[in-house]
Amino acid sequence: xxxxxxxxxxxxxxxxxxxxxxxxxxxxxxxxxxxxxxxxxxxxxxxxxxxxxxxxxxxxxxxxxxxxxxxxxxxxxxxxxxxxxxxxxxxxxxxxxxxxxxxxxxxxxxxxxxxxxxxxxxxxxxxxxxxxxxxxxxxxxxxxxxxxxxxxxxxxxxxxxxxxxxxxxxxxxxxxxxxxxxxxxxxxxxxxxxxxxxxxxxxxxxxxxxxxxxxxxxxxxxxxxxxxxxxxxxxxxxxxxxxxxxxxxxxxxxxxxxxxxxxxxxxxxxxxxxxxxxxxxxxxxxxxxxxxxxxxxxxxxxxxxxxxxxxxxxxxxxxxxxxxxxxxxxxxxxxxxxxxxxxxxxxxxxxxxxxxxxxxxxxxxxxxxxxxxxxxxxxxxxxxxxxxxxxxxxxxxxxxxxxxxxxxxxxxxxxxxxxxxxxxxxxxxxxxxxxxxxxxxxxxxxxxxxxxxxxxxxxxxxxxxxxxxxxxxxxxxxxxxxxxxxxxxxxxxxxxxxxxxxxxxxxxxxxxxxxxxxxxxxxxxxxxxxxxxxxxxxxxxxxxxxxxxxxxxxxxxxxxxxxxxxxxxxxxxxxxxxxxxxxxxxxxxxxxxxxxxxxxxxxxxxxxxxxxxxxxxxxxxxxxxxxxxxxxxxxxxxxxxxxxxxxxxxxxxxxxxxxxxxxxxxxxxxxxxxxxxxxxxxxxxxxxxxxxxxxxxxxxxxxxxxxxxxxxxxxxxxxxxxxxxxxxxxxxxxxxxxxxxxxxxxxxxxxxxxxxxxxxxxxxxxxxxxxxxxxxxxxxxxxxxxxxxxxxxxxxxxxx
Amino acid sequence: xxxxxxxxxxxxxxxxxxxxxxxxxxxxxxxxxxxxxxxxxxxxxxxxxxx
Numbered sequence: 001x002x003x004x005x006x007x008x009x010x011x012x013x014x015x016x017x018x019x020x021x022x023x024x025x026x027x028x029x030x031x032x033x034x035x036x037x038x039x040x041x042x043x044x045x046x047x048x049x050x051x052x053x054x055x056x057x058x059x060x061x062x063x064x065x066x067x068x069x070x071x072x073x074x075x076x077x078x079x080x081x082x083x084x085x086x087x088x089x090x091x092x093x094x095x096x097x098x099x100x101x102x103x104x105x106x107x108x109x110x111x112x113x114x115x116x117x118x119x120x121x122x123x124x125x126x127x128x129x130x131x132x133x134x135x136x137x138x139x140x141x142x143x144x145x146x147x148x149x150x151x152x153x154x155x156x157x158x159x160x161x162x163x164x165x166x167x168x169x170x171x172x173x174x175x176x177x178x179x180x181x182x183x184x185x186x187x188x189x190x191x192x193x194x195x196x197x198x199x200x201x202x203x204x205x206x207x208x209x210x211x212x213x214x215x216x217x218x219x220x221x222x223x224x225x226x227x228x229x230x231x232x233x234x235x236x237x238x239x240x241x242x243x244x245x246x247x248x249x250x251x252x253x254x255x256x257x258x259x260x261x262x263x264x265x266x267x268x269x270x271x272x273x274x275x276x277x278x279x280x281x282x283x284x285x286x287x288x289x290x291x292x293x294x295x296x297x298x299x300x301x302x303x304x305x306x307x308x309x310x311x312x313x314x315x316x317x318x319x320x321x322x323x324x325x326x327x328x329x330x331x332x333x334x335x336x337x338x339x340x341x342x343x344x345x346x347x348x349x350x351x352x353x354x355x356x357x358x359x360x361x362x363x364x365x366x367x368x369x370x371x372x373x374x375x376x377x378x379x380x381x382x383x384x385x386x387x388x389x390x391x392x393x394x395x396x397x398x399x400x401x402x403x404x405x406x407x408x409x410x411x412x413x414x415x416x417x418x419x420x421x422x423x424x425x426x427x428x429x430x431x432x433x434x435x436x437x438x439x440x441x442x443x444x445x446x447x448x449x450x451x452x453x454x455x456x457x458x459x460x461x462x463x464x465x466x467x468x469x470x471x472x473x474x475x476x477x478x479x480x481x482x483x484x485x486x487x488x489x490x491x492x493x494x495x496x497x498x499x500x501x502x503x504x505x506x507x508x509x510x511x512x513x514x515x516x517x518x519x520x521x522x523x524x525x526x527x528x529x530x531x532x533x534x535x536x537x538x539x540x541x542x543x544x545x546x547x548x549x550x551x552x553x554x555x556x557x558x559x560x561x562x563x564x565x566x567x568x569x570x571x572x573x574x575x576x577x578x579x580x581x582x583x584x585x586x587x588x589x590x591x592x593x594x595x596x597x598x599x600x601x602x603x604x605x606x607x608x609x610x611x612x613x614x615x616x617x618x619x620x621x622x623x624x625x626x627x628x629x630x631x632x633x634x635x636x637x638x639x640x641x642x643x644x645x646x647x648x649x650x651x652x653x654x655x656x657x658x659x660x661x662x663x664x665x666x667x668x669x670x671x672x673x674x675x676x677x678x679x680x681x682x683x684x685x686x687x688x689x690x691x692x693x694x695x696x697x698x699x700x701x702x703x704x705x706x707x708x709x710x711x712x713x714x715x716x717x718x719x720x721x722x723x724x725x726x727x728x729x730x731x732x733x734x735x736x737x738x739x740x741x742x743x744x745x746x747x748x749x750x751x752x753x754x755x756x757x758x759x760x761x762x763x764x765x766x767x768x769x770x771x772x773x774x775x776x777x778x779x780x781x782x783x784x785x786x787x788x789x790x791x792x793x794x795x796x797x798x799x800x
Numbered sequence: 801x802x803x804x805x806x807x808x809x810x811x812x813x814x815x816x817x818x819x820x821x822x823x824x825x826x827x828x829x830x831x832x833x834x835x836x837x838x839x840x841x842x843x844x845x846x847x848x849x850x851x
Contacts (some may be wrong), residue, residue, distance in 0.1 A: 051843075051844070055843070105839045105842070105843075108836060108839055108840060109843050112840070126836055127832065127833040127836055128833070128835050128836040128839065129833065129835045129836070130833070174832070175826055175827065175831075175832075178826050178831060179823055179826065182819060182822055182823065182826075183819070186815065186816075186819045189815075190812060190815060194808070211804060211805065214805060214808075215808070218808070218812070
């Protein structure tokens with residue numbers, strides 16, 4: 001088998017990941033961009049799994065960055081295994097992983113054929129939407145560590161974070177919802193069927209036949225599970241609020257359900273008449289349906305991230321000059337830990353190494369890397385950028401600055417304010433109830449006691465705020481649903497109400513106004529001569545630093561030369577010999593060049609054989625179409641830019657934003673203070689950022705919007721997730737969310753109409769079960785139809 | 801009419817059986833993932849290649 005490395009035409013794409021090959025690896029007549037991609041192919045080839053490549057085009061993901069297998073040593077510890085696995089029978093273990101790299105049908109196919117690579121895997125089932133794989137494996141044949149390494153080798157490294165150790169069991173909640181719903185639906189259908197004969201016989205059927213009696217008692221028995229099981233949550237939540245001497249939306253519902261049931265027992269057992277049991281189960285069924293619909297649309301996304309989900313599960317510990325992988329929760333004060341490049345510091349610690357560079361953007365929002373020297377404290381959450389560093393843990397991970405910050409924010413944000421619609425609903429029920437009391441008082445004065453009783457009771461039945469409640473749940477539910485389709489994910493319905501009051505929008509610059517990829521690059525020559533671009537590119541393409549990558553893709557080298565004596569100095573630059581020329585490419589400081597230009601763009605200098613040839617100036621690239629968006633949003637909202645970076649881009653931004661609305665060099669505390677200042681003036685504030693920086697200001701704002709690209713699978717803690725391509729339509733999408741107002745108004749009017757009809761009969765004491773049975777489903781179905789239909793109609797009008 | 805006593809009881813039993821089947825299949829995970837199976841069904845059977 002030919003297996004060679006050589007320089008080649010650069011127009012070849014990698015057979016595995018589809019990226020342009022700068023350096024190519026050949027195997028089985030296929031070309032690969034790196035050793036990693038090739039080894040994935042080799043594994044698949046040896047196991048006859050090449051169908052992988054025929055299911056979708058270039059399905060693989062680039063394998064250039066690699067973690068060492070020894071990192072997973074902690075997976076050999078029995079306690080860690082016990083915490084990760086779901087359950088165990090003999091030697092087979094059940095476990096599920098989240099795999100962020102899962103993105104196409106090839107992934108599903110390969111992951112479900114794992115058993116062909118290693119027979120120790122007994123079963124593997126993928127849940128694509130949750131990016132999850134459920135595995136059963138035989139611990140005798142393959143250990144957990146080997147399994148994880150196998151997944152990593154084929155390019156599907158599972159995400160193992162602290163949070164995985166802490167929580168499981170979302171599925172069961174979803175299933176319970178479904179059980180309650182189907183039970184209610186089943187009873188609704190059957191009681192309706194048993195009531196129909198009476199409705200058709202205009203009330204004469206059940207009154208005087210034994211068959212009628214039999215039917216009535218059947219409905220009574222059938223409704224029991226609806227009351228005690230399906231409607232459980234209404235009673236529980238009403239009771240919990242009552243204990244705290246509060247009333248909530250579920251209080252009138254719970255009350256109405258109990259009254260309907262008691263009245264029906266009275267009617268069936270004593271009066272030998274029909275009850276309202278079909279309406280009862282119908283109400284419960286439709287209300288559950290509404291809530292199910294509303295929660296279903298965003299159950300996939302995990303909005304409530306904990307700080308622990310950002311930390312790795314394990315860390316390398318120095319123990320008697322030996323490397324040892326231990327779980328983070330077992331980390332103790334005084335332990336020496338070894339952090340490698342790109343790893344995250346798990347706990348507040350003191351640097352033992354003489355110096356190291358850290359990226360603090362996750363903790364503080366600063367995009368510049370920070371140099372730390374010996375004995376300085378490093379906070380948890382910082383990412384190491386330079387080679388390797390040793391740290392001494394000074395606080396337990398759970399007591400770190402990061403976790404404190406996190407808990408503080410989460411406590412501050414918890415509020416269970418009633419939605420406006422819920423308030424309306426509440427007052428509406430009180431109003432209807434008082435109408436009922438007035439009506440029964442009226443009949444009492446007329447000395448018609450029985451009629452007074454029926455009027456009171458039936459008004460309560462009408463008052464069950466079913467229709468109103470449904471109109472809000474279905475309106476918000478369908479708006480959330482259509483926004484999901486447009487690439488906007490909103491945490492919950494109360495945020496749609498917040499959007500209505502939105503006044504101020506704050507933009508983070510990097511990653512929000514600018515794109516995450518392809519910066520604008522210009523080469524500024526300092527000497528008059530032809531520059532050997534390919535030689536420079538030969539060097540830069542070897543480095544994985546973002547600036548080197550940007551320069552390589554800007555130069556688009558036509559050929560790549562061999563590089564000797566290549567060396568990369570983290571945070572400084574690279575050097576090496578190409579075609580007998582010695583190149584140094586890097587920062588001015590490293591190369592000891594006096595910077596003359598005033599602007600603050602990132603610069604990368606090129607020095608050939610000791611002579612400065614010039615520098616690359618790297619400007620941020622703004623998203624295409626961001627300017628029209630800003631001008632459109634300006635009409636309605638106050639826009640600000642809060643950037644942690646320097647003011648190099650001030651002139652360009654000034655043409656888009658109002659004077660004095662640009663803030664540069666903002667520290668995280670300043671950003672946070674700015675948000676609070678806006679809120680104190682009574683403005684509802686939205687902050688748009690990539691969500692990984694500025695956690696404090698982000699959490700403080702009323703609506704935290706995270707912009708994510710498809711490749712980045714890390715979802716930050718936020719209220720709203722906007723996909724990159726949807727950001728440019730933010731103005732129309734916000735306007736769409738505001739349409740909920742109009743839809744709600746229409747459905748409110750309709751439900752009030754239905755209620756008025758119901759009340760008309762009820763106050764006269766003439767609300768027969770048949771009228772209730774017609775009104776209730778009719779009002780529900782028309783309201784559901786209108787809410788969904790209008791939401792769909794407005795969504796269609798958004799241009800995609 | 802008296803036949804209805806039996807018939808209604810039977811129809812309820814059958815409906816109940818369907819309800820139980822539904823609950824049972826939910827418990828087995830039938831409705832946990834409604835997306836992946838739609839992709840899975842499009843995979844071809846293995847062509848066994850000889851080296």
